[in-house]
Amino acid sequence: MLSKTHTKYIQSLLHKKFRDETGLFIAEGPKLVSDLINSRTFVCQEILALPEWLKDQDKLLLKLKDTTIHEVTDFELKKISSLSSAHQVLAIFEKRKQHVHFETNAKITLVLDTIQDPGNLGTIIRIADWFGITDIVCSVGCADMYNAKVVQSTMGSLGRVNIIYADLINWLKENSKLTIYSASLEGKDVKTIGKLKEGIVIIGNEANGVSYDVMNFVNEKINIPRIGAAESLNAAVATGIILSHVV
Amino acid sequence: MLSKTHTKYIQSLLHKKFRDETGLFIAEGPKLVSDLINSRTFVCQEILALPEWLKDQDKLLLKLKDTTIHEVTDFELKKISSLSSAHQVLAIFEKRKQHVHFETNAKITLVLDTIQDPGNLGTIIRIADWFGITDIVCSVGCADMYNAKVVQSTMGSLGRVNIIYADLINWLKENSKLTIYSASLEGKDVKTIGKLKEGIVIIGNEANGVSYDVMNFVNEKINIPRIGAAESLNAAVATGIILSHVV
Numbered sequence: 001m002l003s004k005t006h007t008k009y010i011q012s013l014l015h016k017k018f019r020d021e022t023g024l025f026i027a028e029g030p031k032l033v034s035d036l037i038n039s040r041t042f043v044c045q046e047i048l049a050l051p052e053w054l055k056d057q058d059k060l061l062l063k064l065k066d067t068t069i070h071e072v073t074d075f076e077l078k079k080i081s082s083l084s085s086a087h088q089v090l091a092i093f094e095k096r097k098q099h100v101h102f103e104t105n106a107k108i109t110l111v112l113d114t115i116q117d118p119g120n121l122g123t124i125i126r127i128a129d130w131f132g133i134t135d136i137v138c139s140v141g142c143a144d145m146y147n148a149k150v151v152q153s154t155m156g157s158l159g160r161v162n163i164i165y166a167d168l169i170n171w172l173k174e175n176s177k178l179t180i181y182s183a184s185l186e187g188k189d190v191k192t193i194g195k196l197k198e199g200i201v202i203i204g205n206e207a208n209g210v211s212y213d214v215m216n217f218v219n220e221k222i223n224i225p226r227i228g229a230a231e232s233l234n235a236a237v238a239t240g241i242i243l244s245h246v247v
Numbered sequence: 248m249l250s251k252t253h254t255k256y257i258q259s260l261l262h263k264k265f266r267d268e269t270g271l272f273i274a275e276g277p278k279l280v281s282d283l284i285n286s287r288t289f290v291c292q293e294i295l296a297l298p299e300w301l302k303d304q305d306k307l308l309l310k311l312k313d314t315t316i317h318e319v320t321d322f323e324l325k326k327i328s329s330l331s332s333a334h335q336v337l338a339i340f341e342k343r344k345q346h347v348h349f350e351t352n353a354k355i356t357l358v359l360d361t362i363q364d365p366g367n368l369g370t371i372i373r374i375a376d377w378f379g380i381t382d383i384v385c386s387v388g389c390a391d392m393y394n395a396k397v398v399q400s401t402m403g404s405l406g407r408v409n410i411i412y413a414d415l416i417n418w419l420k421e422n423s424k425l426t427i428y429s430a431s432l433e434g435k436d437v438k439t440i441g442k443l444k445e446g447i448v449i450i451g452n453e454a455n456g457v458s459y460d461v462m463n464f465v466n467e468k469i470n471i472p473r474i475g476a477a478e479s480l481n482a483a484v485a486t487g488i489i490l491s492h493v494v
Contacts, residue, residue: 119366123481123484126477126480126481127477127480127481127484128475129475129476129477130471130473130474130475130477130479130480131473131474131475132474132475133475134475155477155478155479156477156478157476157477160475160476160477190491191491224377224491226377226378227377227378227379227494228375228376228377228378228379228380228381228407229376229404229407230373230374230376230377230402230403230404230407231402231403232377232402233373233374233377233487234370234373234374234483234487236481236483236484237370237374237483237484237486237487238487239484240480240481240484240485240487240488241487241488241491244437244438244471244488244491244492245491245492247474
């Protein structure tokens with residue numbers, strides 16, 4: 001039986017403050033949990049699952065070392081789940097240690113300037129993974145990559161993409177020898193950019209776009225031509241469209 | 248002061264059953280409410296707003312006929328709002344009368360097969376509006392276009408795009424003289440399709456793609472080449488990518 005303290009401890013991981021203190025985060029659902037275990041990117045500290053799920057997981061559980069496994073009831077899982085309908089298994093993983101520097105040569109790096117909506121951030125991580133982008137730099141104003149909603153909406157891509165949080169101005173200064181592109185409501189038609197072998201693609205905030213200071217580093221603005229009347233495109237959709245044309 | 252009955256009545260419009268019975272739906276926030284009023288697509292029946300908002304709306308309110316306007320307090324607005332933070336104004340609009348048939352010649356029509364997530368449906372309507380698509384056919388299994396989350400995530404595009412709900416098999420039979428494309432994990436690379444002058448583009452369900460019976464009508468499958476490891480793309484992102492290449 002899950003104790004009250006244990007339940008509260010798991011629920012507290014929904015808050016960034018507590019995730020930061022413990023270095024832990026939560027993922028839920030059979031597909032996501034097995035994807036994250038298989039990626040070997042994160043150490044799995046604890047699994048809480050229904051007996052139905054546990055009975056078929058011999059292969060997966062063999063991959064784990066020092067993971068505590070709890071069988072829980074439907075009622076207990078519902079209590080600790082952040083999903084509207086709890087889904088068989090919840091796992092607690094250790095956050096990755098922050099890598100301060102990663103390679104930007106001969107590849108495309110995605111830079112996110114204040115993507116605040118967790119669903120958007122998760123979807124962008126999934127899009128990056130689809131297009132083979134392995135590295136994402138988030139500004140410190142972005143949503144937390146370990147937020148439950150981000151984790152769930154990456155659909156497992158979280159384990160396959162390197163993500164760092166950085167002061168964008170400093171980071172761009174260090175990488176300013178590369179061509180820096182940004183999504184923009186003006187600029188060159190995305191269809192005319194052609195395939196990029198290396199460079200940095202910046203996606204701006206949902207409401208305000210790329211911030212003024214960051215825009216100073218941009219060498220080429222990329223525009224997705226508007227034919228109708230919508231004022232803007234969702235940030236994740238814009239990311240998908242740009243990457244589909246330049247990767 | 249807002250009566251209990253009035254408050255309950257507005258809250259009940261969050262449920263499809265009650266929206267269907269009354270023929271009404273809700274939109275919230277200054278930008279969305281003014282966009283929908285300006286589009287003149289929906290009759291505005293009632294406005295409930297904070298005094299701060301009301302005092303600057305002479306121009307907008309002049310466009311309204313027979314609209315009841317209520318000044319409400321912060322507390323009252325919070326009670327009737329479906330948003331996590333209520334935003335100055337909530338308006339009740341009349342749903343559009345269903346148009347059974349619309350023109351498909353010399354244009355691209357978007358067909359949605361069981362798009363169940365309201366956020367996805369709203370985002371797709373906004374994408375269609377961006378790319379100048381004026382007509383969307385939803386299968387009866389799609390989320391309700393008047394669901395509060397759909398309405399909010401269309402960001403005003405709801406007033407600029409025609410949306411009908413139809414039995415897709417019958418509708419496709421009637422329109423099968425047109426070339427019918429679908430998003431698919433296999434098929435022709437989206438980059439090689441070229442610009443389409445007319446045709447039908449089908450987007451499938453988030454988890455299962457285009458359903459088997461609907462797929463029988465498809466003349467050309469469109470694939471967004473995957474370079475990395477993500478298993479799929481979000482349905483709205485896939486819609487954006489395909490339209491950006493073929494419109």
